[in-house]
Amino acid sequence: MRLLIQRVSRAEVRVGGSIVASGGPGLLVLVGVGVDEGPEEPMKLAEKVYRLRIFEDPERKMNLSLADVGGEVVVVPQFTLYGDTSRGRRPSWIRAAHPDVAEKRVAAFADALRSLGARVHTGAFREHMEVELVNDGPVTLFLEA
Numbered sequence: 001m002r003l004l005i006q007r008v009s010r011a012e013v014r015v016g017g018s019i020v021a022s023g024g025p026g027l028l029v030l031v032g033v034g035v036d037e038g039p040e041e042p043m044k045l046a047e048k049v050y051r052l053r054i055f056e057d058p059e060r061k062m063n064l065s066l067a068d069v070g071g072e073v074v075v076v077p078q079f080t081l082y083g084d085t086s087r088g089r090r091p092s093w094i095r096a097a098h099p100d101v102a103e104k105r106v107a108a109f110a111d112a113l114r115s116l117g118a119r120v121h122t123g124a125f126r127e128h129m130e131v132e133l134v135n136d137g138p139v140t141l142f143l144e145a
Contacts, residue, residue, distance in 0.1 A: 002082065008027060013132075022121060032077075043112040051067055073120045
């Protein structure tokens with residue numbers, strides 16, 4: 001799995017003009033699933049994200065985690081994180097998991113975050129989404145399992 005994590009003041013996902021997810025302050029997590037990933041990775045990465053110390057303490061140092069601040073998480077499926085542009089100008093998606101598998105892994109990641117105590121909102125799978133966010137910091141990290 002590949003995650004692009006952004007610390008946000010707020011985030012919102014719309015499909016067809018309707019809001020399907022919104023949250024914040026907290027994190028926006030774009031989630032890509034690769035072809036070679038097993039069922040253990042969603043929980044492993046959820047634990048990492050939940051305890052990642054990227055929120056500021058009273059001294060403005062990044063010492064606090066989502067677990068500490070109680071922020072919200074907006075999880076958005078993002079197969080394009082597996083786009084391969086090493087040849088030519090058109091990305092190849094051959095390393096991205098089949099949508100049926102990816103949907104289950106993204107749902108498992110969101111459920112794992114919930115089981116840890118996070119308030120989670122999810123985007124829509126297999127839909128054209130508009131994602132709006134205010135990146136706080138900005139803080140953006142890339143994680144891969």
